[in-house]
Amino acid sequence: MKRALLIAVAALGLMAAEPAAPPDRPLADARQETRARALFTDIRCVVCQHESIADSPAGIAGDMRRLVREEIAAGQSDATIREDLVRRYGDFVLFRPPVRPGTWLLWFGPLTLVLLAAAGLVVAGRRRPPEVTALSAEEEGRLAELLREEAVCPDPDASSPNDGHADGSTIQA
Amino acid sequence: MIVEFGAFALILAMSLSALQLGLSAAGRIRHSPVLAGAGQGAALAAAVAVVLAYAVLISAFAQSDFSVANVAANSHTDKPMLYKVAAAWGSHEGSLLLWCLVMTVFGGALARARGLPFNLKASAVAVQGGLSTLFLAFAVFTSNPFARLDPAPFQGASLNPLLQDPALAIHPPFLYAGYVGFSVTFSLAVAALIEGRAQSSFWPAWGRWMRPWALASWGLLTVGIALGAFWAYYELGWGGWWFWDPVENASFMPWLAGTALLHSAVVTERRGALAGWTVFLALLTFTFSMLGAFLVRSGVLTSVHAFAVDPERGLMLLAILGLTAGLAFALFAWRAPTLRGGGVFAPVSREGALVLNVLFLTAGAATILLGTLYPLILEAASGATISVGPPWFAITFTPLMIVAFLILPAGPMLAWKRGDARGAMQRLALAAGLALLAGLIGWAAFEPKQVLSALGIAVGAWLILGTLTEIADRVRLFRGPLGVSGRRLRKLSLGTWGMTLAHAGLGVFVLGAVVETGYRVEAAAVVAEGGEVVAGPWRVRLNDVEMVEGPNYLAEQGRLTVERRDGGAPRAIVAERRFFPAGGQTTTEVGLDFRGLDDVYVVMGERRATPDGDRAWTVRVWWNPWARLIFLGPAIMALGALLSLLDRRLRVGVGARKKAVP
Numbered sequence: 001m002k003r004a005l006l007i008a009v010a011a012l013g014l015m016a017a018e019p020a021a022p023p024d025r026p027l028a029d030a031r032q033e034t035r036a037r038a039l040f041t042d043i044r045c046v047v048c049q050h051e052s053i054a055d056s057p058a059g060i061a062g063d064m065r066r067l068v069r070e071e072i073a074a075g076q077s078d079a080t081i082r083e084d085l086v087r088r089y090g091d092f093v094l095f096r097p098p099v100r101p102g103t104w105l106l107w108f109g110p111l112t113l114v115l116l117a118a119a120g121l122v123v124a125g126r127r128r129p130p131e132v133t134a135l136s137a138e139e140e141g142r143l144a145e146l147l148r149e150e151a152v153c154p155d156p157d158a159s160s161p162n163d164g165h166a167d168g169s170t171i172q173a
Numbered sequence: 174m175i176v177e178f179g180a181f182a183l184i185l186a187m188s189l190s191a192l193q194l195g196l197s198a199a200g201r202i203r204h205s206p207v208l209a210g211a212g213q214g215a216a217l218a219a220a221v222a223v224v225l226a227y228a229v230l231i232s233a234f235a236q237s238d239f240s241v242a243n244v245a246a247n248s249h250t251d252k253p254m255l256y257k258v259a260a261a262w263g264s265h266e267g268s269l270l271l272w273c274l275v276m277t278v279f280g281g282a283l284a285r286a287r288g289l290p291f292n293l294k295a296s297a298v299a300v301q302g303g304l305s306t307l308f309l310a311f312a313v314f315t316s317n318p319f320a321r322l323d324p325a326p327f328q329g330a331s332l333n334p335l336l337q338d339p340a341l342a343i344h345p346p347f348l349y350a351g352y353v354g355f356s357v358t359f360s361l362a363v364a365a366l367i368e369g370r371a372q373s374s375f376w377p378a379w380g381r382w383m384r385p386w387a388l389a390s391w392g393l394l395t396v397g398i399a400l401g402a403f404w405a406y407y408e409l410g411w412g413g414w415w416f417w418d419p420v421e422n423a424s425f426m427p428w429l430a431g432t433a434l435l436h437s438a439v440v441t442e443r444r445g446a447l448a449g450w451t452v453f454l455a456l457l458t459f460t461f462s463m464l465g466a467f468l469v470r471s472g473v474l475t476s477v478h479a480f481a482v483d484p485e486r487g488l489m490l491l492a493i494l495g496l497t498a499g500l501a502f503a504l505f506a507w508r509a510p511t512l513r514g515g516g517v518f519a520p521v522s523r524e525g526a527l528v529l530n531v532l533f534l535t536a537g538a539a540t541i542l543l544g545t546l547y548p549l550i551l552e553a554a555s556g557a558t559i560s561v562g563p564p565w566f567a568i569t570f571t572p573l574m575i576v577a578f579l580i581l582p583a584g585p586m587l588a589w590k591r592g593d594a595r596g597a598m599q600r601l602a603l604a605a606g607l608a609l610l611a612g613l614i615g616w617a618a619f620e621p622k623q624v625l626s627a628l629g630i631a632v633g634a635w636l637i638l639g640t641l642t643e644i645a646d647r648v649r650l651f652r653g654p655l656g657v658s659g660r661r662l663r664k665l666s667l668g669t670w671g672m673t674l675a676h677a678g679l680g681v682f683v684l685g686a687v688v689e690t691g692y693r694v695e696a697a698a699v700v701a702e703g704g705e706v707v708a709g710p711w712r713v714r715l716n717d718v719e720m721v722e723g724p725n726y727l728a729e730q731g732r733l734t735v736e737r738r739d740g741g742a743p744r745a746i747v748a749e750r751r752f753f754p755a756g757g758q759t760t761t762e763v764g765l766d767f768r769g770l771d772d773v774y775v776v777m778g779e780r781r782a783t784p785d786g787d788r789a790w791t792v793r794v795w796w797n798p799w800a801r802l803i804f805l806g807p808a809i810m811a812l813g814a815l816l817s818l819l820d821r822r823l824r825v826g827v828g829a830r831k832k833a834v835p
Contacts, residue, residue, distance in 0.1 A: 024697060037695075044560045050418045052562065055411035057778075095562025102555060106547045110540040110569045117532050125520055 024065060032072050039068055039078060042095050043085060052095060176241055179229030180319035183270070186222035186277060187309035189215045193280070193302030201295035209295040213284035216298055219305060220281030223274045227261070230270060230318055234261045240325035243267060243318045249331035249755050251725035259342035263333070265470055265486075266318035268345060272466065273312055275353035276305045279386075283357050289382055296364035297357075304356050307493050315486050331755035334726065338408050344400040348424060351394025352462040355431060355455075357386040362455035363501050366508045369448075376515060380442030380451060385818060387438060387455070391431045392814030398424050399807035406804075410761035410776040412695060412795040414803060417566045419474040422545045423465030426538050430458040433534035436527050444524060444589060446515030450531055456505060460498040461538065467494055473549060519591040526584035526592075533577035540570050578632050578683065581676060582639020586646070604642040608635035619692045619798070626691030633687060636680030644673050671817030675810045682806025685770075688799035697793040701783050709796035711773050712738050718777075718790060726751040728762070731777045731790065735766040748777045748792075772800040 027033040040054035045061040053061040053068075064085075071081045085093050097103050135143065193215040200209025230243075234257050239245040247264045248257055262271045280301040286294070312318070335341075361383045369375055401424065406414035415421060434454035440447040468474050471487020518524040544561045552558050582604065586597035612631025616622060645651075647669070648661040694709035706713045714734045721730045728749040736743035748764030764775035778791025 042562070042564050044562065050416065050560075050562070051411070055409075055413065055416075090558060092558040092560050095560050096564035096568075097559040097561055102551060102557060103547075103559065106543060106551075106561070106565075107569075109543050110536060110573065113539055114532070114536045114573065117536065121528065121532070 024062065025069075027069055027073055029073075033069075035078065036065075036069050036072050039072075039081065040065060042082075043068070044093050044095055046089050046093060175229055176233055176238065176319050176321070179226045179233070180317065182222045182226040182229065183309065183317070183319065184313055186219045186226065186273070187306060187313050189219035189222060190277065190280075190302050190305040190309055193219060193284075194299050194306055195302075197295045197299035197302060201292060201299060204291075206291070209291065209298070212295065212298055212302070216277070216284035216302060217281045219302075220277040223270070223277045223309075226319075227270060227274050230267060231258055231261045233319075234258060237329065238325075239327070239329050240321055240323070241318075242320045242322045245322055245326050245329045247331070248329040249725060250328065251755065252331065252337070253724050255339070255342055256337045259336070262345045262349075263336050264318075266312070266316045268349070269308070269312050269316050269470075270318050271345060271349050272353055273305065273309050275349050276301075276308060276356050279354055279357045280305055283360065283386075286382075290368075293361075293364050293368045293379070293382075296367050297360045300360040300363045301357065304360065304497060307497065311486075311489060311493060315489055328755075331725070331753065334751065334753040334756060334758050334760045335408060337760075338404055340400050340404040341408065344397060344404055346397075347393050347400060348397030351390050351392075351397050351431075352424070352427060352465065354386065354390030354393060355427060355459040355462055358383055358390070358434065358455040359459035359501070361386065362452045363504065365452060366501075366504045369508065369511055374445075376441050376448040376451075376512075377443070377445045379448075380438045383451075383455065384435070384438045384442060387431060387434050387458075388814050388818050391428070391435055392811045392818070394424070394428050394431060395807050395811045395814065398428060399804055399811075403804050406800075407763045407765060407774075408760070410763050410793075412693065412774060412776075412793075412797065414689075414800075417544075417561075417563050419545050420465075420469050422541050423461075423468045426541050426545075427458050427461040427465065429534050429538040429541070430454055430461050433531045433538070434458050436534070437531045440524050440527050441515070444516035444518070446518065446524060447528070447531075448515060449509055449512035450528075452512060453505060454531070454535070456498070456501045457535075457538075460494070460501075461542075463490075463494045463498065464542075467491055468545070474545075516590065518589070521587065521594045522592040523584060523587045523589045526580060526587055529580055530577060530584065533573050533580075537570055537573045537577075540573065541566070544569070575632060578636055578679075581636060581679075582643065585640075585643045585672065585676075600646055601639055601642055604638035605635065607638050608632075611638075615688070619688070621692075623691055626687055629687030629691065630684060633680050633682075633684035636683060637677050638680075640673055640676040640680065644669075666820055667816045668820035671813040671815075671820065674813030674816060676813075678806045678809030678811075678813060680806075681802050681809055685799045685802025685804075685806060689797050689803060692798050694796040695793070696795075697778075697791060699781050699783070699789050699791050701787045701789040704789070704792075706792050706794045707738065708773070708794040710737050710739065711794070711796055712736055713773065713775055713792065713794045715790065715792055718788070721749075723751065725755060726753045728752070729777060729780065729790075731764070731775075731792070733764060733775055733792075735768075735773045735775075746773075746775060748775045750777045750779075767801070770799045770801045772797040774800075 027036060037054065041052050043053045043064060045051045045053045045056035045058055045064070047060050048056045048058055051058075051061075053064045068081055068085075071084065076084075082094060086098075091098055097106060099107050193212050195212075196208050196215055197212030200206070200212055233241050233244050234248055235254065237244065237248055237250050237257065239248075243264055243266050244260075247260045247267070252260070260267070262268045280298070283294075283301055284298050289297070361379070365375075365379050365383075369379070401421070402414045405411075405416070405421075431454075434451065434457075437447050437451040437454055441451040467487060467490040470490060472484055473487065516524075544565055548559050548561055582601060583594075583597050586600060587593070608631045611634035612627045615630035616624070616627035619626070644662075644665075647665060648658040650658045696706050696708040698704070698706045700706060700715050702715060702717050704715050706715075712735075714736075716732045716734060718729055718731050721728050728751040731748045731750075733746050733748060734743040735746055744766055746764040746766045749762035751760050751762055752758075753760070761776050764777075766773040766775075772795070774795040774797055776793040778793060781789050781791060783789045
């Protein structure tokens with residue numbers, strides 16, 4: 001009996017759990033519908049937690065989708081639709097924040113950082129030119145001799161973990 | 174009674190960690206092996222104590238002991254056993270204890286590590302002890318998972334049903350093992366700053382001691398993030414797998430910094446150079462881990478994943494973050510002059526390529542940090558509210574990564590010290606040509622035609638082909654007898670295979686991400702039983718819908734068949750909409766039809782009525798081409814990390830590494 005009651009309650013819940021938004025009606029014109037869907041992913045559902053209206057099942061997201069579709073059908077441009085949404089809900093509604101003095105750091109920060117770092121690398125590279133000196137004729141001769149004796153084939157990855165350094169004698173295997 | 178034992182073990186662990194700090198530091202200062210050994214013993218004992226505390230918490234959840242506040246708030250008698258156990262890390266308190274568990278177990282493994290010089294090891298164990306003291310104190314004083322309720326309720330409030338999923342049950346342990354594993358690289362970096370000398374032999378050896386910890390943590394974090402993305406993909410029912418949600422970003426920042434750390438450590442290990450960068454990145458990676466903990470637990474962010482936690486605890490976490498990271502970076506600034514030197518190299522060289530890699534990965538991490546925190550900062554500064562979402566990340570972060578991807582295959586082709594750029598380009602010409610061809614084929618094969626997605630395919634193919642070219646080059650494929658190449662192939666080190674797999678896995682991921690994002694097709698319709706929805710080449714038929722009863726939910730179960738519109742075998746799949754009476758929540762259980770690399774992804778929506786008054790349901794169908802690769806790629810990358818860990822070269826000097834993987 002209790003179980004049946006539970007099922008009945010749950011069944012009611014299944015039907016009433018979300019205030020079901022009226023189903024989406026795609027625009028008849030395929031190109032307009034594509035435009036609408038592209039816009040949906042850029043617009044934040046204002047009552048959700050970091051969801052776009054393309055993803056959100058919330059009722060208001062359905063209303064916002066319908067609004068966008070209506071405006072597209074009425075021949076508005078994407079920019080006008082965005083402006084319209086910002087007038088209603090504020091900048092918060094756009095997942096792509098506007099470019100204005102308050103967001104310059106946000107928009108241009110990453111590129112500036114990379115450029116600064118690259119400039120730093122160039123300066124550091126200039127300050128410390130790689131110390132490479134050509135071998136003297138005598139050294140060349142010795143090198144050729146050594147190579148002949150050893151008969152090693154240079155492997156691109158033959159460098160040992162410590163090449164060019166004191167051995168890692170502090171390590172006990 | 175047993176719960177009090179858990180609370181006692183937790184307090185004991187905190188005291189032992191404090192002892193670990195004190196004894197190891199004293200041992201280091203007095204050069205006393207006895208004191209330092211006692212500090213290591215305390216580290217092991219602390220690990221055992223936290224393991225016992227965690228066992229107690231899990232048993233309280235398994236027995237549904239609702240006199241424990243944490244169990245009452247997060248469990249329910251009707252839940253399946255797997256989710257009762259998983260609920261032990263589903264809340265703020267439980268997951269913080271998991272954090273402490275990983276930290277002390279890694280600390281215990283560090284205490285058992287062989288081959289480190291006395292001073293460095295004593296300092297590192299002391300620093301690790303300091304970190305675990307802080308986090309255990311935070312758990313004991315503000316977030317005790319063993320707090321009792323009086324009177325005990327008859328029933329628990331249940332875990333958020335979204336979290337009742339096998340992928341999510343194992344996602345937090347992997348994620349935390351990765352996040353917190355980087356605490357050891359942090360401790361080793363701080364210890365190196367204390368002990369490090371500007372001698373050329375110290376830094377290569379330090380790089381070799383540090384790298385296994387970074388590799389293990391990175392591999393675990395990779396698996397953890399991929400499991401989380403997979404959970405989001407098939408449990409949220411939105412058809413996507415990554416939303417640039419602040420909490421996702423919180424896990425991605427340490428991953429990027431950790432990736433940069435691995436690459437920078439290679440240069441330090443092999444050539445003694447970039448020691449400053451390696452130390453900096455080791456500090457930065459764990460700082461990002463702690464920042465993530467703060468963001469998720471303080472309530473400053475609105476996110477699907479955030480724990481609802483009061484700001485006071487957030488403030489304490491911020492204090493811990495400020496104290497540890499502040500001290501560490503101050504020490505870094507002071508000691509940085511001793512970090513210069515090491516092998517010199519020309520701009521075009523293996524080192525040069527790795528420097529660029531570190532540059533782009535660090536800039537990428539900084540970009541994500543900026544995008545995640547900027548709305549908070551702007552709102553605090555000017556009151557203006559903005560949202561930073563996927564379009565912003567696509568414009569700023571993605572180009573950085575693309576440049577890094579273009580350089581990537583050239584790196585392993587260049588020699589150390591001074592590379593031959595033209596030679597590398599010649600050897601990669603074939604791979605580049607084939608990659609462009611792949612892009613062209615992608616452009617022709619997929620609808621609608623998109624130049625950007627086709628270029629993305631070319632980039633993914635370039636990563637895979639460029640990496641394979643490098644292996645072919647090493648074994649001199651087609652430049653001698655095949656037998657010789659085969660012998661060379663067998664003689665390649667596991668580390669080489671690890672790198673190859675990690676890079677190729679990245680290419681696999683890029684291919685999946687580009688194709689899935691660019692070409693997925695979504696369709697939705699309200700259909701009655703017997704109705705059909707068409708998405709791309711797929712036709713999905715809703716055969717019937719039935720009410721089924723789960724252990725702690727009731728579901729409308731849709732049985733559907735998926736078949737290609739141009740014929741082929743139909744396959745049956747099941748999608749559910751579940752209602753959980755305990756919490757009054759509804760979730761979707763996605764129906765997934767794995768078709769080769771593609772997914773046909775079906776979500777049952779609300780019940781409606783057709784115009785004639787029949788029962789009908791909203792059925793949403795996605796065709797996600799190549800979605801398999803998105804999760805296969807990270808799996809290959811993690812396998813690469815595992816192979817590198819098994820490399821004989823790294824086994825020298827680090828003992829008891831098996832314990833590092835809980």
